Amino acid sequence: MIKHISTGDGSSSLFVEELNETYHSIHGAIQESEHVFLKEGLDQLESDSISVLEVGMGTGLNVLLSCKYALQRKKTINFTxxxxxxxxxxxxxxxxxxELMDDSSARTWFNQIHASQEESLTRINDYFSLNKVLKKAEEFQSEQKFDIIFYDAFGPHAQPELWEASVFKHLSKFMNLGGILVTYCAQGQFKRNLREAGFEVTRLPGPPGKREMTRAYFKGA
Ligand SMILES: C[S@@+](CC[C@H](N)C(=O)[O-])C[C@H]1O[C@@H](n2cnc3c(N)ncnc32)[C@H](O)[C@@H]1O
Incomplete structure (x- = not known):
C-alpha cells in the first residue's frame, strides 16, 4: 500500500507501508532533491549538453526539477x-x-512525464527530453554513455541488493570516464562498494536534516 504524505517543506512524498520507507526525506522532498541532484549534481557539470541516468523515477520529482533547470539554464538535458x-x-x-514550482507550465510537464511511453523519447520542453525505461537498474542495457547518475533507490536497509558493488560495476558501463554519481546516501559499506566498482568517493554535507551525502567520480574499471 502506497500513501500520499506531506514533508517538512510542504512538498508531497509517498510512504510505502510494506517497506516502511518514504520516497523522499521527511524534512522536505523538494529541498532534498534540489540539494542532492541539482546543486551537488547538475551544477557540477560545465557542459551545455548533459545526459542523465536516474535510478528510481518514483514520483518524477527529480525529472520535473531537472526539466525546469534545463529551461532556466538553457542547457540541453537528455534524461533517462x-x-x-x-x-x-x-x-x-x-x-x-x-504547484510549488512557480512555473505555470509545471503541471503540464509533470503530466507529460508520467504519461510518457516506455523507451520513446518524449520532448517536454525546448531543452529537455525524457526516455522512460520500465526496467530494473540491474537489468538496464544501453548503447549510450551518461555524464551523471542520479542514484535515488530506496535505502540500503530497505533494498540492500541495490547498493552492492555489482550494481555499480554494471551501471559504470554506461558512464563516461569522469562522470559522476550523486545520491542522498552516505552509508559506509555503500561507499566501499563504490570504490570497489572504480569510483572515487567524496563526502558532502547533506540537505537539511541529513549530515552527509555522496558524490562519486567514475575513474574506470
Ligand atoms: C526513493 S524512491 C524514488 C524517488 C524518486 N526519484 C522520486 O523523486 O520520487 C525509489 C524508487 O526506486 C524504484 N525501484 C525499486 N527497485 C528498483 C530497481 N531494481 N531498479 C530501479 N528502480 C527501482 C522504486 O519503485 C521507487 O520508485
Missing part, C-alpha cells in the same frame, strides 16, 4: 529514468510539486 514499479496513476493529481 529507470522505474520497474511506476506509482499508481491515481496518486499523480495529489502530488503538489508542480
Amino acid at each position: 529514468t529507470l522505474e520497474p514499479f511506476p506509482i499508481p496513476e491515481g496518486l499523480i493529481p495529489e502530488i503538489n510539486f508542480p
